[in-house]
Amino acid sequence: MTQPIPQNGTSKFVLEARSLGIYYGNFRAVIGVHLPVERNKITAIIGPSGCGKSTLLRAFNRMNELFAGTRIEGEINFEGQNLYDPSVDPVEVRYRIGMVFQKPNPFPKSIYENIAWGARIHGFKGNMDDLVESCLRQSALWDEVKDKLKQSGLALSGGQQQRLCIARALAVQPEVILMDEPASALDPIATLKIEELMQELKKNYTIVIVTHNMQQAARASDYTAMMMINDERAGTVIEFDETNRIFTNPKDKRTEDYVTGRFG
Amino acid sequence: MLRKTFETELQQVKDNVLLLGSMVEQSILDSVESLKKRDIKAAEKILQFDREINGKRFEIENQLMILIATQQPMAHDLRLLASTMEIISELERMGDYAKGIANINIRMGDQPLLKPLIDIPRMAQKDVDMLHRALTAFINEDVEAARAIPIEDDEVDALYNQVYRELMTFVIQDPKSIERANWLLWVAHNLERVADRVTNICERTVFIATGEMTEIKDTDDEFWKNQ
Numbered sequence: 001m002t003q004p005i006p007q008n009g010t011s012k013f014v015l016e017a018r019s020l021g022i023y024y025g026n027f028r029a030v031i032g033v034h035l036p037v038e039r040n041k042i043t044a045i046i047g048p049s050g051c052g053k054s055t056l057l058r059a060f061n062r063m064n065e066l067f068a069g070t071r072i073e074g075e076i077n078f079e080g081q082n083l084y085d086p087s088v089d090p091v092e093v094r095y096r097i098g099m100v101f102q103k104p105n106p107f108p109k110s111i112y113e114n115i116a117w118g119a120r121i122h123g124f125k126g127n128m129d130d131l132v133e134s135c136l137r138q139s140a141l142w143d144e145v146k147d148k149l150k151q152s153g154l155a156l157s158g159g160q161q162q163r164l165c166i167a168r169a170l171a172v173q174p175e176v177i178l179m180d181e182p183a184s185a186l187d188p189i190a191t192l193k194i195e196e197l198m199q200e201l202k203k204n205y206t207i208v209i210v211t212h213n214m215q216q217a218a219r220a221s222d223y224t225a226m227m228m229i230n231d232e233r234a235g236t237v238i239e240f241d242e243t244n245r246i247f248t249n250p251k252d253k254r255t256e257d258y259v260t261g262r263f264g
Numbered sequence: 265m266l267r268k269t270f271e272t273e274l275q276q277v278k279d280n281v282l283l284l285g286s287m288v289e290q291s292i293l294d295s296v297e298s299l300k301k302r303d304i305k306a307a308e309k310i311l312q313f314d315r316e317i318n319g320k321r322f323e324i325e326n327q328l329m330i331l332i333a334t335q336q337p338m339a340h341d342l343r344l345l346a347s348t349m350e351i352i353s354e355l356e357r358m359g360d361y362a363k364g365i366a367n368i369n370i371r372m373g374d375q376p377l378l379k380p381l382i383d384i385p386r387m388a389q390k391d392v393d394m395l396h397r398a399l400t401a402f403i404n405e406d407v408e409a410a411r412a413i414p415i416e417d418d419e420v421d422a423l424y425n426q427v428y429r430e431l432m433t434f435v436i437q438d439p440k441s442i443e444r445a446n447w448l449l450w451v452a453h454n455l456e457r458v459a460d461r462v463t464n465i466c467e468r469t470v471f472i473a474t475g476e477m478t479e480i481k482d483t484d485d486e487f488w489k490n491q
Contacts, residue, residue, distance in 0.1 A: 215336055247338050249475030259338040261267045 002089035005096065009079040014039045014176055014206045015060055015097075019074035021234075022055050022064060029055045031234040033074075035225055037176070042198055042207045044217035044243065047227030048263060052235025053210045056227070057178050060208060061097035062090045079175075095122055098169035102181040104161030106153030106168070111136075111145050114153045114164055119171045131171060138204075139167035140197050159190025163197065170205075177201065179209040183216065195220040214259055218247045226255045270335050277327055277348060278403055284320045284352060285399040288359045289392045291317065292458060295365035296388040299451065300381045302369070310366035317359040324352045343475060347468040351402065354461045358395070361454035368447050378434055378444040387423045387455040390416070394462045402469045410469035413462065414481040420459040427452040 015037035022030040030052040037043050037060075045053045055064065062083060064070040075082040083093055095118070106114050115132045124131065132149070136142040141163040145156070153164050162182060169177055179198075183191040191213075198207055198220055211217050217224055224246040226239040239252040250256050257263045291313055298306035328345050331337065337345050394413055401409035431445040463481055471477050 214338065218338070248342060250339055256339050260341050261270070261338075 002092070003087040005081045005083075005088060005092060006079045008175075009039075011080065012036075012038055013077075014079065015208070016077045017056070017059070017074070018077065020056070020059065020076060021073040022052070022059055023069075023071040023073075024067065025069040028232065028234045030059070031230065031232075031236050033237050035237055035240060037206060037208055038223065039206050040202055040204075041222040042202050042209060042220060043223045043225065044221035045208065045210045045225045045227060046212075046214060046217050046258070047235070048258065049212075050235075051227040051229050053227055054180050055235070056237075057180055057208060057210045058099075060176070060178055061099055062093050063099065065090060095172040096174050097176040097178060098172065098174035099178045099180070100162070100165050100169055100182045103185050104158055104165050106156070106161050106164050108152065108154055110150050111153050111156070111164060112149040114168050115171045118168060122172050124171075135167040135170045138170055138201065139163045140193065140200070141167055157190070159186045159193060162186060162190070162194060166194075166197065166201075170201075174205065176206045176208065179207060181210055181212060184212060191216070214247075218243060226250070226252070226258065228254055228258075267335075270331075270341075273327075273331055273335075274341070274344070277324060277331070277345075280320070280324045280327065281348060281352060281355075282399060282403065284317065284324060284355050285395065287313070287317050287320060288355050288362070289395055291359050291362035292365075292388055292392055292395075292455075295362040295369070296381070296385050296451075296455075299365060299369045299377075300385060302372070302377065304370055307366040307369040311363055314359050314363040314366075318356060321352045321356040325349065328352075340472070343472045347472050351465050351468050354464050358458050358461055361458055364454050365451050368451055372444075372447055375444060378431070378441055378448055381448075383423045383427045383430075384448065384452055384455065387420055387427075387452060390420050390423070391455055391458040391462070394420075394459060395465075398462045398465045398469070402465060402472075405469065405473040407470055407473045410466040410473075411480055413466050417459045417463055417481060420456055424452050424456040 013036045017033045017035040020030065020033040020035075021028060033056060035056075045056060047053050058064045059072065060076060064072075072084055075084060077083070078093070078097065081088065107117065109117065112132055115135050116128050119128070119131055133142060133146075136145060141160060144160060153161065156164060162185075166177070166182075183194045186194065195216065198209070201207060209217075209221065221243045224241065224243045225237045226246065227235050228238045229235050239246065239250060239255045241250070246255060247259055250259060254263070291310055294306065294313075295310050298310065328349050332345055335341070394416055397409060398413050400406070401413065428449060431449050434441045435445050467478070467480050470480065
């Protein structure tokens with residue numbers, strides 16, 4: 001019997017990973033992660049390739065379970081409820097904690113339908129036109145697409161497609177948006193648009209972003225978690241602090257080496 | 265080692281800072297030496313040399329700007345580049361103090377010195393000695409040395425107070441000596457300020473190495489307490 005997760009909490013942290021370990025079969029990909037995610041802030045996860053950033057991000061909305069043999073230890077609290085408790089419905093988790101991927105992946109449908117579809121299957125009963133407009137405005141795309149809502153989402157530029165995917169994530173009114181390298185396939189201008197958009201979105205949402213672009217983490221986030229693999233090749237958070245601190249005076253030598261480009 | 269180009273360029277900046285520092289040291293010693301000898305020609309050369317010092321400072325500033333724009337320095341690198349910007353400006357101002365002394369020498373014309381210079385060259389020597397070690401500490405990021413050097417500012421302040429008292433006795437004995445006493449007081453004041461700026465360089469070195477932004481020694485407060 002699934003129980004709904006408490007709504008609209010007011011505690012400082014929306015999400016909090018505690019002693020989190022993630023396994024793919026026998027392979028331990030992530031170990032011992034403690035990570036608080038503060039409400040209405042942007043938390044960036046940085047670190048070299050293969051250190052478990054995306055695995056950790058996907059654990060925040062139980063996306064890892066879509067791969068067979070994935071197992072979790074420890075817990076992730078969302079609004080005070082352990083996301084991995086048997087009473088929690090993973091479908092609810094995934095619409096309350098939305099996700100935007102590296103490569104823009106709009107549905108091969110109209111711009112309008114890209115947004116309306118998710119809301120409709122989640123039982124949205126309000127005015128759909130208003131919802132579509134509101135989501136497109138929040139994702140700073142409305143002015144560019146308002147006259148061509150019936151056109152295919154795939155006809156948009158890469159940067160516009162990514163903002164459409166953000167609008168689509170917003171349509172089911174999530175509390176948290178997870179972003180996995182949302183700008184790595186975009187040009188610098190489209191990248192800056194996404195970053196500006198994140199600053200707007202954090203007024204109403206909490207954002208966790210995985211990025212390889214350190215300048216992006218430095219520019220766009222409030223907190224930064226630095227991940228690295230240990231001797232057993234399992235990824236873990238080695239330093240977590242305010243972003244300003246991580247990029248001016250990190251405590252851990254490995255973070256220093258990574259952010260100054262001397263890692264390796 | 266990753267970022268070999270960046271490392272090489274950082275090294276070039278540091279070498280340039282040392283070069284600028286040695287130019288300033290030279291200028292301070294020459295300004296006092298030429299005053300001691302009342303050598304106006306040498307004083308004029310110092311004015312000329314100060315333009316080279318300023319040029320060197322702009323050259324380093326430009327180098328730093330390019331590094332910041334192209335290499336996006338972070339953490340320690342960022343502290344180093346931002347602090348170096350500060351340090352070269354301190355050095356350039358020290359050069360201006362030496363220029364000020366040369367200007368006083370020129371303005372004195374053919375009037376003799378009020379008294380033979382004894383403590384003033386000592387101040388200059390102490391300044392240069394502190395500056396030299398402060399720049400070595402900067403290059404080596406030697407926090408211990410950087411914290412210790414500013415304490416020696418007291419010696420420069422003591423010499424300044426000595427010069428001040430001595431000049432006052434001349435003024436009291438003969439009020440006509442006011443102008444010539446004032447010139448030398450101004451020279452001593454410039455030299456006293458050099459040591460304060462050495463302290464600023466040491467504070468930057470501590471910041472580069474530790475990320476700690478603190479005043480090692482409040483030089484002005486100490487100075488005025490003794491007046």
